Every structure is written in structure tokens, then in C-alpha cells.
Amino acid sequence: xxxxxxxxxxPDLPGSDAVEICGVNTLQSGVxxxxxxxxxxxxxxxxxxxxxxxxxxxxALVRRGLEVSLINRPPEVMDTLDQDMGxxxxxxxxxxxxxxYLEETLTGFDTKQGKVTGVVTDKRSLxxxxxxxxxxxxxxxSLAAAAGIPLGEKGSIRVNDRMETGRxxxxxxxxxxxxxHLVSRKPIHIALGTVANRHGRVAGINLGGGxxxxxxxxxxxxxKICHVEVARTGLxxxxxxxxxxEWVSAVxxxxxxxxxxxxxxxxxxxVLAERGSGRLLGGQIVGMEGSAKRIDxxxxxxxxxxxxxxxxxxxxxxxPPFSPVWDPVVTAAREAAKML
Amino acid sequence: xxxxxxxxxxxxxxxxxxxxxxxxxRPDLEIVVFEKSTHVSYSA
Numbered sequence: 001x002x003x004x005x006x007x008x009x010x011p012d013l014p015g016s017d018a019v020e021i022c023g024v025n026t027l028q029s030g031v032x033x034x035x036x037x038x039x040x041x042x043x044x045x046x047x048x049x050x051x052x053x054x055x056x057x058x059x060a061l062v063r064r065g066l067e068v069s070l071i072n073r074p075p076e077v078m079d080t081l082d083q084d085m086g087x088x089x090x091x092x093x094x095x096x097x098x099x100x101y102l103e104e105t106l107t108g109f110d111t112k113q114g115k116v117t118g119v120v121t122d123k124r125s126l127x128x129x130x131x132x133x134x135x136x137x138x139x140x141x142s143l144a145a146a147a148g149i150p151l152g153e154k155g156s157i158r159v160n161d162r163m164e165t166g167r168x169x170x171x172x173x174x175x176x177x178x179x180x181h182l183v184s185r186k187p188i189h190i191a192l193g194t195v196a197n198r199h200g201r202v203a204g205i206n207l208g209g210g211x212x213x214x215x216x217x218x219x220x221x222x223x224k225i226c227h228v229e230v231a232r233t234g235l236x237x238x239x240x241x242x243x244x245x246e247w248v249s250a251v252x253x254x255x256x257x258x259x260x261x262x263x264x265x266x267x268x269x270x271v272l273a274e275r276g277s278g279r280l281l282g283g284q285i286v287g288m289e290g291s292a293k294r295i296d297x298x299x300x301x302x303x304x305x306x307x308x309x310x311x312x313x314x315x316x317x318x319x320p321p322f323s324p325v326w327d328p329v330v331t332a333a334r335e336a337a338k339m340l
Numbered sequence: 341x342x343x344x345x346x347x348x349x350x351x352x353x354x355x356x357x358x359x360x361x362x363x364x365x366r367p368d369l370e371i372v373v374f375e376k377s378t379h380v381s382y383s384a
Contacts, residue, residue, distance in 0.1 A: 001346060001347065001348040001349065001355065001358050001359075002349050002350070003348060003349060003350035003351075003352065003353075003354040003355030003358065004349055004350045005350055005352060005354075026377055026379070027377070027379045028377050028378065028379065143349060171358070173354035173355070173357070173358055174350065174352070174353055174354025174355065175354070176350070176354075177354070193353050196352070196353035196354040196357070197353050197354070197357050199354050199357075200353060200354035200355065200356065200357025200358040200361070201357050201358070201361055203354070203357075203358040203361075204357055204358035204359065204360065204361025204362040204364075204365075205361050205362075205365065207346055207358060207361070207362040207366075208361055208362035208363070208364065208365025208366040208369070209365055209366055210365050
């Protein structure tokens with residue numbers, strides 16, 4: 001059973017030997033980060049990468065009183081959202097006090113006596129007492145490759161529906177293993193704990209003499225930056241473009257509770273549906289408390305292969321403390337249905 | 341006869357989920373987990 005996980009990407013750039021924190025992906029890396037924050041008189045932090053790790057670290061460092069800058073290559077942070085939704089997350093970071101440098105590429109690090117003193121991009125040089133990289137992960141597959149086990153998407157270990165590799169008797173699961181995307185119908189590498197738990201369960205049942213299969217993923221993920229919740233599922237526009245699919249998209253603004261109810265916050269929902277057929281292809285949510293987990297309705301609809309029309313009459317729970325009478329995801333599905 | 345042995349390389353979410361599922365179904369199975377760090381399954 002190979003469950004070797006994934007390792008944060010550390011780019012080979014001038015000065016990168018001195019970088020101490022490439023990603024925060026284990027309990028131990030979190031402990032070390034804490035130790036460094038407690039020990040030093042650190043003022044300026046630079047986070048490279050605007051994905052989940054970068055955003056969560058930026059928030060944590062701001063809360064610890066550091067002056068935080070974030071460098072991001074795409075035009076907005078959270079590149080797993082479409083730009084119009086990612087822009088809302090970029091704004092949430094600015095509101096938190098993070099200085100964003102968007103559409104800038106990391107080119108190296110300034111160092112002094114083996115320590116990083118700054119981060120260099122194609123546009124500027126930023127002094128830094130602490131640098132954290134959140135540039136994604138690569139599957140740990142050297143053991144599998146050495147054993148001659150076939151690899152797949154992004155070098156992850158190829159597995160069948162039961163999580164067995166191309167070599168009989170050797171199984172793989174988690175961040176080192178490949179998944180199948182139920183919407184694109186293509187292999188995909190997704191390094192998330194949720195997927196790892198499901199992979200492991202299926203592999204273990206089969207290893208114990210039982211029978212289980214893992215049908216695939218729809219690409220669901222949630223995160224939170226201070227008060228702002230972020231969620232996504234399915235395919236985003238750039239993925240649809242690559243697949244040659246045509247789609248309609250609707251973006252709506254609603255409230256997390258009945259509009260008149262105390263504590264109702266804003267929620268923005270985007271729904272993507274296939275042109276003509278109306279098949280739901282994906283969804284994205286940015287909003288206040290009570291927003292993110294609404295993505296689960298869209299994720300379930302993706303698993304079920306629903307069209308946006310089929311979503312309109314979903315019998316979802318409603319009372320004023322929980323939702324407007326039309327759930328925001330259903331409102332977005334209705335708008336998308338009008339555009340087919 | 342020596343018991344059948346399952347070797348699990350990696351003791352986090354996927355590895356420990358698999359180990360526990362296999363043990364539940366096959367209590368006779370000898371399971372050995374290798375983990376590089378000092379923590380196992382902190383998120384599973």
C-alpha cells in the first residue's frame with residue numbers, strides 16, 4: 001500500500017537554497033513555523049502563491065501582527081475560481097491589510113549569510129523577515145517509479161477504480177495517487193485530505209478482502225479568509241475552454257439568511273451550465289458566514305448529473321435564520337437556466 | 341504458518357484509513373505502517 005503523499009514545490013531559483021519554508025503541509029511544518037514566529041522579532045512577511053496555503057498563511061500572519069505581502073502570478077488570487085469570483089477574494093485580502101502583488105512572477109530571493117532577506121519578482125524586490133511559499137505540491141512517487149509502477153496525471157500513481165496500481169498486489173491512495181474527474185471524464189491529480197480519506201477507505205476495504213470502488217471526484221474545496229468564505233466545485237471557465245465545452249454562467253448576489261433577519265450577510269454564487277443541455281458543470285461561492293457549505297448542494301447535483309432546471313425545484317431546507325426562501329444556489333441555477 | 345503481512349508506506353490520511361479498514365475486515369492480517377514524520381494521521 002503506497003500512501004506517500006505529496007511535497008510542496010520548491011522552485012530552483014537564485015537564492016532558493018536559503019528558503020526555509022516551502023509550503024506548510026504537515027503538522028511538523030506548522031510547529032516549526034510557530035517556533036520561528038515565537039522566537040524572532042519578525043516584522044515583514046512575504047507569501048508567494050495565492051492558493052489555499054498562501055491565503056490561509058497570509059491571514060494567520062496578519063493576525064499575528066506581521067506586515068504581509070502576497071505575490072501571485074495569475075490576475076487574481078484563488079486561481080481555482082474564475083477571475084470574477086477570485087476578484088472578491090483578492091478584495092477580502094486587501095480589506096484584511098494584505099498588500100497584493102498580482103500578475104507578478106517569482107524570479108528569486110535576496111540572501112545574506114545564507115538567510116533570505118527578500119523576495120524578487122519580475123517587477124520588484126520586497127524585503128522580508130519571513131518568506132512562505134505556497135506554490136502547490138507534487139506527488140511523492142519515487143518509490144512507485146523505482147518499482148516500475150505506471151504513473152499518470154502530473155506524475156501521480158495511476159490506479160484502477162479499486163485503487164490498485166498497474167502492478168497487481170500494489171495499491172496506492174491519497175495525495176500520491178490519481179483520481180478521475182466525474183465532470184470532465186478525465187484523470188486528475190487532486191491533493192486534498194478529503195479525497196485521501198476516501199481513497200484510503202476504498203483501498204483498505206479491497207486489501208481486507210472486501211469489494212469497493214472509488215468513482216471519482218468533482219473538485220470540491222472550501223476555505224476561509226477571515227470573515228470571507230470561499231467554495232468551489234466542478235469545472236471553472238478555463239477548464240471548460242480547454243475541454244472545448246460551451247457554457248452559460250450566472251452570477252447572483254443574495255443573503256445568507258432571510259434579508260430582514262439579523263446577521264444576514266452577502267453571498268455571491270456563480271453557476272456554470274452546459275449550453276443547450278443545461279447540465280450543471282460547476283459552481284463557485286464567495287460570501288459571509290454560512291456561505292461556503294452551500295457548495296455541497298452543487299457538488300451533490302454534479303454527482304447526480306443534474307441540469308440547472310432540475311435544481312430549481314430541489315426541496316432544500318428553509319427558515320429565516322438559515323436562508324432566503326430561495327436558496328442562493330437555486331437562485332443562481334434559475335438564472336443560468338434562463339440563459340440556455 | 342506466518343500471517344499474511346500488509347506493508348503501508350505513509351501513515352497519514354490515506355495510509356491509516358486503508359490500514360484500519362483492512363484490519364477491520366481481516367483481524368488476522370499483520371499490518372506494518374512506515375511513517376517518516378513523528379505524527380500519524382493528524383488529519384484523518
